[in-house]
Amino acid sequence: MTPYIDFLYFGVSLYVIIPALIIGFFKRGWRTWLVIATVIMLSIQYTHPRVVMGRGVSELALLLGYAVLQWVITIAFLSIRKKGINRAAYYTALFFNLLPLLAAKFIPFFNPEYPLLFLGLSYITFRVLDVTIGIQDNFIKDVKPLPYLTFLLFFPIISSGPIDRYRRFSEDWNRERSREQFAQDVDGGVQRIFTGFLYKFILAALIKQYWLDPVSQGTDFLHTLSYMYAYFFYLFFDFAGYSSFAIGFSYLFGIHMPENFNKPFLARDIRDYWNRWHMSLSFWFRDHIYNRFVFGALKGKWFKNSQTASNLGYLLTMTLMGLWHGTAWHYIIYGFYHGVLLIATNWLDKKYKGNRLLNDNGFFWQAISILITFHLVGFGLLLFSGRLFHN
Amino acid sequence: MSVNETVLKHLERFTGTDQVRKDLNIDLFGERLLDSLASIELVLALSEDFSLDLAPGDVDRDEWATPQKIIDYINARAKQA
Numbered sequence: 111m112t113p114y115i116d117f118l119y120f121g122v123s124l125y126v127i128i129p130a131l132i133i134g135f136f137k138r139g140w141r142t143w144l145v146i147a148t149v150i151m152l153s154i155q156y157t158h159p160r161v162v163m164g165r166g167v168s169e170l171a172l173l174l175g176y177a178v179l180q181w182v183i184t185i186a187f188l189s190i191r192k193k194g195i196n197r198a199a200y201y202t203a204l205f206f207n208l209l210p211l212l213a214a215k216f217i218p219f220f221n222p223e224y225p226l227l228f229l230g231l232s233y234i235t236f237r238v239l240d241v242t243i244g245i246q247d248n249f250i251k252d253v254k255p256l257p258y259l260t261f262l263l264f265f266p267i268i269s270s271g272p273i274d275r276y277r278r279f280s281e282d283w284n285r286e287r288s289r290e291q292f293a294q295d296v297d298g299g300v301q302r303i304f305t306g307f308l309y310k311f312i313l314a315a316l317i318k319q320y321w322l323d324p325v326s327q328g329t330d331f332l333h334t335l336s337y338m339y340a341y342f343f344y345l346f347f348d349f350a351g352y353s354s355f356a357i358g359f360s361y362l363f364g365i366h367m368p369e370n371f372n373k374p375f376l377a378r379d380i381r382d383y384w385n386r387w388h389m390s391l392s393f394w395f396r397d398h399i400y401n402r403f404v405f406g407a408l409k410g411k412w413f414k415n416s417q418t419a420s421n422l423g424y425l426l427t428m429t430l431m432g433l434w435h436g437t438a439w440h441y442i443i444y445g446f447y448h449g450v451l452l453i454a455t456n457w458l459d460k461k462y463k464g465n466r467l468l469n470d471n472g473f474f475w476q477a478i479s480i481l482i483t484f485h486l487v488g489f490g491l492l493l494f495s496g497r498l499f500h501n
Numbered sequence: 502m503s504v505n506e507t508v509l510k511h512l513e514r515f516t517g518t519d520q521v522r523k524d525l526n527i528d529l530f531g532e533r534l535l536d537s538l539a540s541i542e543l544v545l546a547l548s549e550d551f552s553l554d555l556a557p558g559d560v561d562r563d564e565w566a567t568p569q570k571i572i573d574y575i576n577a578r579a580k581q582a
Contacts, residue, residue, distance in 0.1 A: 247558035381536075396537060397558070404541045405557035420538040456536075 111154050112229070113269050114310070114355040123359070126150055130363050134292050141283065144260065144363050151265035156228060173228050176210060177262050180238045183207065184245070184253050191245050203242050211235045215437055230269040232434060234262055236394055241276045243398055249277055257283045266359035270352060272370045272390035282365045295361045302358030310351025317344045326497075338492045342484075345491060346374065349388070368393075377483045378476065379468055380451045387487075391431070400427040420456070425449035435494070444494040451486060504551075504579065508572050511546045515539040525569040530562050540565065547571075553578050 111119055126147035133143045156169040187203035190196050214227035241258070244250035261279045287295065322340040325333050353370035360367040368390045377383035384392040400423045406412075407419035425446065432445020459468050466475045467482075492498060502510075512521040516534040520527055529535040535543070540560050548555035555578070565571050 244558065247556035249558055397560075400537060401541055401560055402557045404538060405545070408541060408545055416538060416542060423538075 111157070113155060113266070114306070114352055122154060123151065127359070127362055131296065134287065134295070134362075134364060135289070137287065137289070137292070140287075140364060141256075144264075144365075145256065147363070148260060148263055148265045152263060152268070155265065155268070158228075160228075169228050173263070176228075176231075176234075177259050180207065180262065181253070181255055181258055184238070184241055184258065187242060188245050188250075188253055191248075192251075195246075200242070200246050204239065207238045207242055208235065233271050233273060234268070236271075236273045236391075237262055237276070239398065240273075240394070243402075244276055264360070264363075264365065266363070267356045267367060270349075270356070272353055272356060272367050273394050274365075274367055274390070275394075278368070279365070285364070287364055292364075295364055295366075299358045299361035302354045302361065306351045306354035306358060308351070309347045309354060314344055314347035314351055317347060334492070334497070337495075337497065338488045341495050341497075342488045342491050346371070374487075375484060376480055377487070378479050379483055380448065380455045380486065383483055383487055384448075384452075395427050395431050399430060400424065403427070417456075417460075421453045424452040424456075428452065438496065440493055440496040440499050444490055447490055447493055451490075504575050505572055507550050508547065508575060509568060511543055511550075512568055512571070515543050521568045525572075526567045528566060529568070530566065543571075547575060551575060551579055 111122070113119055126143075130140070130143055130147060133140050152173065153170055156173050158169045160167050160169050160172055162172065183203055183206045187199055190199040211231055214231055241250060241253065241261075245253070257280060258276075260283070261274065261276055264274075267274065317340060322337070322344050325336045325340055327333070350371040357367045357369065370388055370390050372386045372389065374383060374387040377386050384396075403423045403426055404416075404419050407423070408416055413419045413422075426449075428447075428449035429442060429445040431448070432441045432443070435441040435444070455468070458465065467479050470476070509522050512529075512535075513519055516529070516539070518534065521529070521534065527534070530540075540562075541557070544555050544557070544560050547553065553575070559574075564574055
């Protein structure tokens with residue numbers, strides 16, 4: 111069963127949500143229920159049989175085996191890190207964290223009959239890497255099995271995020287809610303779930319049926335332009351709706367998942383856009399790829415000019431972000447395109463300091479820059495859709 | 502030089518304005534005074550000046566949101582070291 115797809119899923123989920131509300135109200139044993147609820151929901155969500163090395167394995171066993179294996183890698187690295195910085199151990203841990211995702215993405219090239227992928231693997235990989243990086247930076251000093259495995263497998267967000275961070279999750283895990291906080295969480299959860307219904311089941315569904323699907327038949331310029339707008343709006347309402355469900359469910363269990371969208375259509379420039387669109391993903395890439403690359407480059411004096419380091423950081427970060435979506439060329443081009451846009455925006459802002467397009471807060475200049483950004487982003491999503499490459 | 506003075510000196514350099522000195526609670530990222538690159542340069546400058554072993558993960562936008570928060574953060578880290 112795929113999460114948040116149909117009303118059956120919501121109906122089934124009531125069996126774990128109603129007890130969560132009762133337990134949350136009485137403030138006892140909520141962590142235990144969170145773990146039990148996750149096990150119940152995962153065993154409903156992961157039912158496809160898989161074949162590994164010629165033997166039938168249940169998808170759930172594959173998922174749990176994966177999680178335990180990652181825990182072993184993580185605590186092994188933690189015990190080495192406690193003795194001091196060991197870069198070889200760090201890179202080895204990162205390699206084994208990434209190996210299942212790489213195998214799942216690249217093995218089907220050679221043998222399509224061998225799908226190791228389970229729904230959500232690419233998202234879990236982000237969380238696994240987050241812990242390893244946190245250990246390396248000495249922010250995570252302790253990885254207990256139960257919070258770690260729950261962090262990886264928490265059912266509301268397992269398939270497509272939002273991408274949580276271990277430091278943030280641990281705070282929620284160790285928190286004791288007052289009754290007032292519990293009421294606020296329920297209120298926040300219910301509001302988000304209803305936003306999800308509006309976005310995903312009403313607006314995205316209408317856009318798809320009456321706009322996106324009809325225009326996707328034509329291949330001339332006007333059809334393609336219309337498709338670009340339709341696809342942009344559809345993707346937003348579909349994914350923001352999904353995220354709203356996932357965050358809403360999490361709130362009901364006392365976990366404050368980070369937000370994923372903040373009015374992306376009002377972005378003033380591309381930098382602003384990435385602070386508003388799929389934020390949990392873009393912040394992960396900013397913190398763990400861009401920041402680390404630029405930090406290393408400046409500290410090691412790899413380039414004469416710090417701006418060069420930053421520009422290469424943008425290209426690297428955004429291209430990897432594109433590649434993470436899939437190995438098809440249009441994803442890589444999509445990422446590279448955004449890297450170039452970020453470089454161009456920064457160049458423009460530094461070369462023409464205080465330029466009105468990016469800095470004047472009057473209505474006219476804001477409207478112009480929002481309109482330009484909207485079209486740059488829309489064209490990016492058109493690249494992302496792969497439509498330009500298939501026709 | 503005190504922690505305050507050193508942090509503010511670097512902040513002035515990277516943001517190009519003395520607003521950071523006048524208002525210690527100004528939102529550095531929200532007001533777009535500090536961008537991603539400048540925030541990393543700041544971490545490196547501070548880790549050098551205070552001989553602290555700061556990592557890229559130290560740039561947390563919530564913990565580094567204002568000049569005052571950065572001063573508090575560096576004070577806390579210097580105490581630990």
